[in-house]
Amino acid sequence: MNPSDPKLKSFVPVTRDSHFPIQNLPYGVFTTPANFTPRVGVAIGELVLDLSVLEQAGLLEPVPGERVFNRPTLNAFMERGPEVWRRARETISELLRAENARLRDDAALRGRAFTSQAAAKMLLPISIPGYTDFYSSKEHATNVGSMFRDPAHALLPNWLYVPIAYNGRASSVVVSGTHVLRPNGQKKKPDAAQPVFGPSERLDFELETAFVVGVGNALGEPVSVDRASSHVFGMVLLNDWSARDLQQWEYIPLGPFNSKTFATSISPWVVTMDALEPFRVEGPAQHPPPLPYLATTGPQAYDIHLEAALAIPGKRATTIARTNFRHLYWSIAQQLAHHTASGCNTRVGDLMASGTISGPTPDSCGSLLEITKNGRTPLAIGGVERSFLEDDDELILTGWAQAKDYRVGFGEVRGKIVAARSHA
């Protein structure tokens, strides 16, 4: 049976609004209080299924004769390619089904193989050799262009032809839950004669997703838009933390640098493209038509609901943005084809983010820069105003694809702001 079949049920309890039904099976890396060795698991309901235990028990062997799940990252598994991904997904799905007694009725094995997510510590799931951030939301590019450049020509002439991207900093990609230190940096008020160095006063989030390259390509051998799907393993939620004051002072002419390099947070669970396949939908119409190397046929977007919530100390978390991955103008296949069109090679674990995903309505903006119009219209949350993030604020991104009876979700990516390091 197809592991995405809506009729499948697991013997593990899964509520209707859980992100992790048997149709999902996202991969992550975890430790437990009883076992500090990082290994690969999948989320199911409120549990983690330890794949290294299944491998050791001889129940899961997607790569014949080799172990790929007793590792500190997903890379060894991902680099084996789509056939191995599918074989693993089918076996894991089979083992979790309500009607399959093998794992269900083996109390000793179950005891070793399952941990509650509450008890598991999730680690960064991938080793990331390269991090690229696209800029693929037309609404976001238009909003930012209106504020920082010319409202009459908000979208730059290249934007409708080029899936614009820049290289990000891979070293500072961290997993959900990692505190985010407010960065110091150079900032200059418009009327000031010169910049000063100190804590960012315009610390922002960016609601993004990212895809993870499973199979790379060699230098000089581009991935065509039609072949992209065989290279892409899955997706995560991503918060591209941004210090707007640092960014505005530094970004011309070579793009953002210190304003972004201090931290980028991702969700601990990597949702596979196979699990997202049932949610494939048409993306925005593309006019002018893409150049031939970016031309695709058939639906290229995914219907993934996305939210950002802000938790101010002493207040309940408040949802401040609701948007959808389907609004993205450039598709994953177009992004990867463009990235490699120059001959650029990619490697297993490369992380390629969407750019801020803003929707067509004011409440669908994926950054405070846009929501508060660069601070001019602050948010009011329980009687407290927020233009940008304050110390001890926590920002939570979440997202899921909704089926009739269940959700295929990403869980959360959380990050709490801590006060800047003294620079005296």
Add this chain to the structure above:
Amino acid sequence: MNPSDPKLKSFVPVTRDSHFPIQNLPYGVFTTPANFTPRVGVAIGELVLDLSVLEQAGLLEPVPGERVFNRPTLNAFMERGPEVWRRARETISELLRAENARLRDDAALRGRAFTSQAAAKMLLPISIPGYTDFYSSKEHATNVGSMFRDPAHALLPNWLYVPIAYNGRASSVVVSGTHVLRPNGQKKKPDAAQPVFGPSERLDFELETAFVVGVGNALGEPVSVDRASSHVFGMVLLNDWSARDLQQWEYIPLGPFNSKTFATSISPWVVTMDALEPFRVEGPAQHPPPLPYLATTGPQAYDIHLEAALAIPGKRATTIARTNFRHLYWSIAQQLAHHTASGCNTRVGDLMASGTISGPTPDSCGSLLEITKNGRTPLAIGGVERSFLEDDDELILTGWAQAKDYRVGFGEVRGKIVAARSHA
């Protein structure tokens, strides 16, 4: 005796214009026709000294009880830090001295330990987790600003305060000798209605150096400008190949991407900062004074002569640019301090390039963009005109620090252009 002492001589013959006297001892990774296992060596005269052989023979043990030179990269050695670097340099220097009989008179060991450079195949010497490209030559930034933006305000307001940099693509850094495939990409003529996709017609080089991080820093723990030298292992030559037509169309607002990601070439030999120390000189005066986190005392530049030569098929290589590392406005210490000031972490093997190094005179420009004024004043080489690089052209960078009786050099970084991949 100090390994940089000018009076030192090796029993290995070294000519006066060799880049590799005993005062240098740069590290590289190589294989030989007889042994395909990559291992670490140092260059001396026209030979490579195999450090894995010295380690095995018990003559070299900078990390007590461990081997660090029988590896495919320098990373395991570099991450041990400055004390280990100095101990290794002293031992290797000692073993190569004319008056030391240990290696000199052991014919069997010499036979195993030495290979001619002509017979060695040099590999990429470092595993590079992150590649950053600065933009630290005031002359280059001014030249480019004049051509692409406004000659009256060529230098942007932030440039004299911020050591501007962007994240480069680490995956496509290749070692000298690797052919460079002309990239395809989007380009748009000023009078064209829309862009076209095809081979770059304005393929350029950029003459740069780069420093290599030996000891990284943790996220949230910046490296102060005073402590930078304990993190920096050495330097290489770097050619930041650039497709100017792709660059001009794509770079606003997030910086260069596909125009640079197709290849970046480095020299196979990493010259240590210890070997360059005797060539430390004052850099350019800095006005306005740098902000306190970038303030340094004492000389911060190095007197390193740099050249670019162009070899057109059927012609002899012609030197087309002569410049010097000492012209760089921002120092290595300032670059690293700025890079980490936001809290950004660095890792062993991180490569941080200078940006194109142009000097104050017309013949000291480090790119064809500047030399030919974006193609308006082509070079004439043996009766052939060149505005940008043609297929089968080879570009060769070289550089050395000149002492009275010897040179501490980088060797070369070469790259030959091969025709673009068909994109039909």
